[in-house]
Amino acid sequence: MATSSRSAGPGLLDYLPQGRWLLVGAAFLLGWLLFALVWLAGRGDDTTTPGPAKPVAEPVAFEPLPRPMAAGDAATPLPAPTEEARVVEQAPAPAPAPAPAPVETTPLPPSIDEAAPVAGQAMQAPSPLPEQSPSPRYPLDALRRGETGTVILQVQVDAQGQPVSIDVSQRSGSRDLDRAAVEAVSRWRFSPALDAAGNAVPGGLSVPVDFKLE
Known part of the structure; x- marks a missing residue:
């Protein structure tokens, strides 16, 4: 049988x-x-195994908006303000003006008399001496041109009667006439001014000088 199986x-x-x-x-x-x-x-x-379910937030309920006011509806008037609710602003009172400082007046000593004249003040004006105040010489150029006029001089005289300053306060219109008047008065001699006590003091006077053709 083994041989048959192998031959299969x-x-x-x-x-x-x-x-x-x-x-x-x-x-x-x-x-x-x-x-x-x-x-x-x-x-x-x-x-x-499924985990715990997460809670779901509940929806928030919103109140509906009020309906729009119709054109014919009147607005609700506001309540009138009461007397307690009224606030009246008052202006601040002005600050009082400062009182002026008192002025101190010093009384004069009784020995000084206000009406008395000041010593050395001229009470009588000086005056030219007739024998020492010759007339000015007429300038030849002004004479040929026929110039005339009046020169007014302001003269300051010292206590000895001599002129110390001469100013032309009014001109004649001719330079030659003005110069001749100043030169003549500068050589004059005057009676000095006197104060209340009769003492000679410096003073001033106005001197007119006329130039006329005869």
């Missing part, structure tokens, strides 16, 4: 060596193990 023809097992059977069996078992692991892992993800 070579089978699949005859082509495989004897050591390969172990490798085929091990690979088959390893494949089943991998399939089982994958299948168990997939079931574990599906059966995961």
